[in-house]
Amino acid sequence: MNFVEELRWRGLLHDIMPGTEEELAKGMASGYIGFDPTADSLHVGSLLQIFTLIRFQKAGHKPFALVGGATGMVGDPSGKSQERNLLSEDILDKNLKGIQTQLERFLDFNCGLNSAEIVNNYDWFKNYSFLDFIRDAGKHITVNYMMSKDSVKKRLESEVGMSFTEFSYQLIQGYDFYYLWKNKNCVLQMGGSDQWGNIVTGTEFIRRKGGGQAFALTSPLIKKSDGTKFGKSEGGNVWLDAKKTSPYQFYQFWLNASDDDAANYIKIFTFFNQQEIENLIAEHAEAPHQRALQKALAKDITQRVHGDEALETALKTTDFLFGNGSLDFLKSLDDESVLTVFEGITQFTILKAEFEAGYDALTLLADKTSIFPSKGESKKMIVGGGVSINRDKVPNPEKIFISSDLINGKFLVVQKGKKNYFLVVVV
């Protein structure tokens, strides 16, 4: 199965420029995907693009990951109804380093001819003067052409308008493609479907300025089966950085996928082949409550993103919290092991001296820790039966917790709802 066929059956092909498949069939080709430095970590949404590069490389082609040091300074208007705020250079720099480190985890940079490369478009833009750029690049693309792009059209129609800065974005990204085509023999740009317009500007640029031909393909936007945005969990983004989203939380994110979504995700976010996926789906259909699909998905992707050790900890934690792990299990562990099991769980520390006299539930949950933002909130949740401490429902907001309630003289396991755990450590 070739690269394009692979994407097709996995449901990852949204748009493809005619001739792309034929071009790739000729032999090893170079292609790239750009990553925007809007944060210092990539998130689960970016995984799709990363995996596309991996698949591209596995198919024998040479992948380039472009980090947008230059484009990040401008801001991509695609899909944005409002003008973006510019990032400061410090932040940009930090973001670039962060995502570059992450990208390095995934691709093979040492496999001969088709070794991956990371490039930063700041490198070819930093000494490119404005005048030179508008003379060299700007001359080849008409404003009429640029205005016809959806991302531009939408903003022109709206009241907020669009700054010249953002308007020029597509030209800059288009030039990237040209640059890579010219200097790295890069003939294909890939990306999310929202990037189609920008990518096509690039191929057009290559045609007009370089007299050459380049290709494009995009992947669809991932949505959950209920139509809501993919990649959010408990109100926040799911990041690839273990400091922002712990491997346990990351694992849980995938494990909690609905049946429909899991069947979809496993094609997108794992490298299981068609047969293996069909087997998993069949297995899941037979015993849905076992959730073979979610488990396979969560395990595979957590392992790939965070490594074996982190996966193991995540599994251990999951096992304890959602299995029938009783408190006795915790009691049998030394402090260090307890902390390992709870590694991915949000933790709070209270001084022993302060805890001696004991705290009522409200003070403990809203004051001494920020498990709840306010006492009122905390109270409502307790009254509603949504809070457990050490596996027991907190019966009323006045309930007092004292030293003898601590597990191993040190820990309190707080549960908000069924899935949200916190560890309070008294030292």
Next chain:
RNA sequence: GGGGGGAUUCCAGAGCGGUCAAAUGGGACGGACUGUAAAUCCGUUACUUCGGUUUCGAAGGUUCGAAUCCUUCUCCCCCCA
């Protein structure tokens, strides 16, 4: 430049002198049911030392009492020139 409409608690959107911490819907969170799914049903959705306290674009004013009336300001939308 002239005329008109609007800004309400996370969002949308009622309220138009007391019964308003503010209808309703959405979202979010919690509960039940389950499989840590989906669907469904139920509850909660300003803070609090539970006495109260601060909220309805901002600042003043009228009134026993204002989200509701008046003044000024800021921002948004529409129509005419």
